[in-house]
Amino acid sequence: MAKGLPKRSEDYSKWYNELVKKADLAEHSAVKGCMIIKPYGYSIWEKMQAALDKMFKDTGHSNAYFPLFVPKSYLSKEADHVEGFAKECAVVTHYRLKNAEDGSGVIVDPDAKLEEELIVRPTSETVIWSTYKNWIQSYRDLPILVNQWANVVRWEMRTRLFLRTAEFLWQEGHTAHATRREAEAETVQMLNIYATFAEEFMAMPVVKGVKTESEKFPGAIDTYCIEALMQDGKALQAGTSHFLGQNFAKAFDVKFADKEGKLEHVWGTSWGVSTRLMGALIMAHSDDEGLVLPPKLAPIQVVIVPIFKTEEQLESIREVADGFKHELLKLGVSVKFDDRDTNSPGWKFAEYEMKGVPVRIAIGPRDIENGTVEIARRDTKEKKVVSKDEAVQYITDLMEDIQRNIYAKAMDFRAELTTDVSSYEEFKEVLDGKGGFVSAHWDGTAETEEKIKEETKATIRCIPMDAEEEDGVCIYSGKPSKRKVLFARAY
Amino acid sequence: MAKGLPKRSEDYSKWYNELVKKADLAEHSAVKGCMIIKPYGYSIWEKMQAALDKMFKDTGHSNAYFPLFVPKSYLSKEADHVEGFAKECAVVTHYRLKNAEDGSGVIVDPDAKLEEELIVRPTSETVIWSTYKNWIQSYRDLPILVNQWANVVRWEMRTRLFLRTAEFLWQEGHTAHATRREAEAETVQMLNIYATFAEEFMAMPVVKGVKTESEKFPGAIDTYCIEALMQDGKALQAGTSHFLGQNFAKAFDVKFADKEGKLEHVWGTSWGVSTRLMGALIMAHSDDEGLVLPPKLAPIQVVIVPIFKTEEQLESIREVADGFKHELLKLGVSVKFDDRDTNSPGWKFAEYEMKGVPVRIAIGPRDIENGTVEIARRDTKEKKVVSKDEAVQYITDLMEDIQRNIYAKAMDFRAELTTDVSSYEEFKEVLDGKGGFVSAHWDGTAETEEKIKEETKATIRCIPMDAEEEDGVCIYSGKPSKRKVLFARAY
Ligand SMILES: [Zn+2]
Ligand SMILES: [Zn+2]
Numbered sequence: 001m002a003k004g005l006p007k008r009s010e011d012y013s014k015w016y017n018e019l020v021k022k023a024d025l026a027e028h029s030a031v032k033g034c035m036i037i038k039p040y041g042y043s044i045w046e047k048m049q050a051a052l053d054k055m056f057k058d059t060g061h062s063n064a065y066f067p068l069f070v071p072k073s074y075l076s077k078e079a080d081h082v083e084g085f086a087k088e089c090a091v092v093t094h095y096r097l098k099n100a101e102d103g104s105g106v107i108v109d110p111d112a113k114l115e116e117e118l119i120v121r122p123t124s125e126t127v128i129w130s131t132y133k134n135w136i137q138s139y140r141d142l143p144i145l146v147n148q149w150a151n152v153v154r155w156e157m158r159t160r161l162f163l164r165t166a167e168f169l170w171q172e173g174h175t176a177h178a179t180r181r182e183a184e185a186e187t188v189q190m191l192n193i194y195a196t197f198a199e200e201f202m203a204m205p206v207v208k209g210v211k212t213e214s215e216k217f218p219g220a221i222d223t224y225c226i227e228a229l230m231q232d233g234k235a236l237q238a239g240t241s242h243f244l245g246q247n248f249a250k251a252f253d254v255k256f257a258d259k260e261g262k263l264e265h266v267w268g269t270s271w272g273v274s275t276r277l278m279g280a281l282i283m284a285h286s287d288d289e290g291l292v293l294p295p296k297l298a299p300i301q302v303v304i305v306p307i308f309k310t311e312e313q314l315e316s317i318r319e320v321a322d323g324f325k326h327e328l329l330k331l332g333v334s335v336k337f338d339d340r341d342t343n344s345p346g347w348k349f350a351e352y353e354m355k356g357v358p359v360r361i362a363i364g365p366r367d368i369e370n371g372t373v374e375i376a377r378r379d380t381k382e383k384k385v386v387s388k389d390e391a392v393q394y395i396t397d398l399m400e401d402i403q404r405n406i407y408a409k410a411m412d413f414r415a416e417l418t419t420d421v422s423s424y425e426e427f428k429e430v431l432d433g434k435g436g437f438v439s440a441h442w443d444g445t446a447e448t449e450e451k452i453k454e455e456t457k458a459t460i461r462c463i464p465m466d467a468e469e470e471d472g473v474c475i476y477s478g479k480p481s482k483r484k485v486l487f488a489r490a491y
Numbered sequence: 492m493a494k495g496l497p498k499r500s501e502d503y504s505k506w507y508n509e510l511v512k513k514a515d516l517a518e519h520s521a522v523k524g525c526m527i528i529k530p531y532g533y534s535i536w537e538k539m540q541a542a543l544d545k546m547f548k549d550t551g552h553s554n555a556y557f558p559l560f561v562p563k564s565y566l567s568k569e570a571d572h573v574e575g576f577a578k579e580c581a582v583v584t585h586y587r588l589k590n591a592e593d594g595s596g597v598i599v600d601p602d603a604k605l606e607e608e609l610i611v612r613p614t615s616e617t618v619i620w621s622t623y624k625n626w627i628q629s630y631r632d633l634p635i636l637v638n639q640w641a642n643v644v645r646w647e648m649r650t651r652l653f654l655r656t657a658e659f660l661w662q663e664g665h666t667a668h669a670t671r672r673e674a675e676a677e678t679v680q681m682l683n684i685y686a687t688f689a690e691e692f693m694a695m696p697v698v699k700g701v702k703t704e705s706e707k708f709p710g711a712i713d714t715y716c717i718e719a720l721m722q723d724g725k726a727l728q729a730g731t732s733h734f735l736g737q738n739f740a741k742a743f744d745v746k747f748a749d750k751e752g753k754l755e756h757v758w759g760t761s762w763g764v765s766t767r768l769m770g771a772l773i774m775a776h777s778d779d780e781g782l783v784l785p786p787k788l789a790p791i792q793v794v795i796v797p798i799f800k801t802e803e804q805l806e807s808i809r810e811v812a813d814g815f816k817h818e819l820l821k822l823g824v825s826v827k828f829d830d831r832d833t834n835s836p837g838w839k840f841a842e843y844e845m846k847g848v849p850v851r852i853a854i855g856p857r858d859i860e861n862g863t864v865e866i867a868r869r870d871t872k873e874k875k876v877v878s879k880d881e882a883v884q885y886i887t888d889l890m891e892d893i894q895r896n897i898y899a900k901a902m903d904f905r906a907e908l909t910t911d912v913s914s915y916e917e918f919k920e921v922l923d924g925k926g927g928f929v930s931a932h933w934d935g936t937a938e939t940e941e942k943i944k945e946e947t948k949a950t951i952r953c954i955p956m957d958a959e960e961e962d963g964v965c966i967y968s969g970k971p972s973k974r975k976v977l978f979a980r981a982y
Pocket of ligand 1: 250253265
């Protein structure tokens, strides 16, 4: 493994790109904007999926699968929705290739033109609500609590691995309810699940809030979101949960008969997180040596590196290592024993630092003599020599401590980089200085929001759910405001 | 639930279609050829995925993700491959829609034409081998053992739910090796994994064999397959494992330096099973009352139906049911207690028969008095009154018995419907009579294979791996043959 990431302080963006590559997480493909998620990166995504999927199922949701293609006319049925998605979509127009007559290769067969073009789904509200129309007749058919794990495509010209790609993987929940109240409760429940996942698994603190009109999902009444802060002081939207009202039910004419037999439009929600979370996870904790993973999402939680010169030394180390492996596996800890003789211990140390393995055990001949092992934690890089007999307990405690510590560190960082300001001057100073979240009064108009964005590149990340009502004046227009909102430059 | 499937004996094809619909497995979508996999159907697929994924990982494979889109030029790099897939593919030609000037809605923006068309992947060999080129330099980089769970699209005019759809879900393994021997061993290993999965989880016996030249995967040297027999006497290809030789390595110029530093082309395999397995599972065991599921793949293994008139009766039944549920869950058995008062017990019995739940417990007031429960098995529909205290053990034994029994039944059926023939006359009689697998001598030529197919609609399913060498003459041409091959009409 070639060492040497750029330092975060020197070129954060290059640091990120190199880290994604050197930790074997993902790479660009030959298809513009589409990424390849490499096995190590994908194994982290699988851990995320497993944790989220369990939370969805524990709250009564089931998975299903809906078509990749959306007929063009479907996309158009909800006015805001088509406006939001038509500008960046992959369009299938033909269903066959044929050999060129001049022998130059295969060409699109002009005789195989589709009557109606198909859009590769950018999101599935339209396909799913056109289906729900057939699934819902009466209140007995409600609620429908369905999720899908899928790929989606939103054409992007400027892409970054995990953060912005033309194709990405995600889950999209789509629920249907008899009442507004129930749909709203679902929207908030799913937001809370995302926040819990971000904080407890990713060790990444998030602000829960509501998007402004101009930032909300095309077709939603309200978009709730979780916003995280990256180490460069930029915000990242990590998940969204939309209260759709009756918009899609109206667009696709989905009604149900209530207990009195009266026909009503159905209430809907949708909610999603994507492989963008990988980008957030990478940027939230990692350092100049590489990835730092929370133990709960690390595919390899403990790596054992033997330090040996002779085959006999390796054998006696292997005996100890196998014992650890066995005991840790019983406790559900994933362990790798790297006994390759093609690479030096130093090379391996750097490799597993780059890959963010939370705990490293090194065992050498002297350890064998003394009945000890050396245990290093990835987050603080502290090392400790521990008696062999106490090592398993030490490691399980350590993993909990690492999970807590990187969360606390990210929490402290966010606290430092969240600033209340009361003037536009101060607002701009903070943004250009330390960056981060800036809490400020805003007059509630799209005009002001747009002006601030144009002038500073900062957007309103959300109106925090815990924002208290307080009288103030908008930092930009001086007009009255009832509560502060959270601004930031963002990914 | 509306009862009444068509009988298999009267209209097998309609029976299948209705069963898929009434058991809530899948339905057609508005997009021609694309299906919707409903929550209940998808939960069976999830069980299949989990079992297969574990088998892949236990044999050293990792999951990854590659792009949905294949540049047109990539598809063309392997001559047989493009020939096999160009005729039925979805072609993305544009990346934007815009509002029509006449206000009639959105249209494809002619200014957003792609320089090179993109094909929605029908399979990913080309994308993956173009990537492996960058991953492989030396023998140390080999083997690469990667799998991907994904959606693929092969344009189909005539579609059937699960069996033949334009979009389907599958896994595709793609491995790269330093030697021919190792790649061949991988090909056979994965075939064996598929056979084990089919037999042990799906309770579906399969024949392992090799495809003929004309039936093999476009781009492969050899295609191995597992072939199952459906209740209508038609065969179904349930999984394939391809030895690719160096074909894709040559097409994408993927070479590695061996230990002596000599550059060699890499050897490859690919292997896949798809949601087609759902069709096979449905057809292998189900009956005129509905689905019959093997316990190992049943999302609900045990359903408890209370029989009650009063709320007090329900309460005392609930107490017993909760006890069972608790005990069975501890043993890893999935249990549903259906206490809805909106449907009668008879309706529920029919519903869970339709859905193939392996074991049904009915508990009524008399059972409460007597300390008993009534246990019914879905496969044979036998019922037995069992003492409450013995019920848990009875049920766990019963599930094993059901798993065994439906396998044995399918095995007997296949034995009855596998016929050795020695003349073309007999061959046609069997095909038009009982159907099934027909074992016959074939002269090994594509001409004969094609003639037989034209005249009888039967194809060579495979050359069974356990076929013994025996001298004979081709039933069609009378030319010499060294072994019998397996013919059938097929899905
Ligand atoms: Zn209406
Ligand atoms: Zn070559």
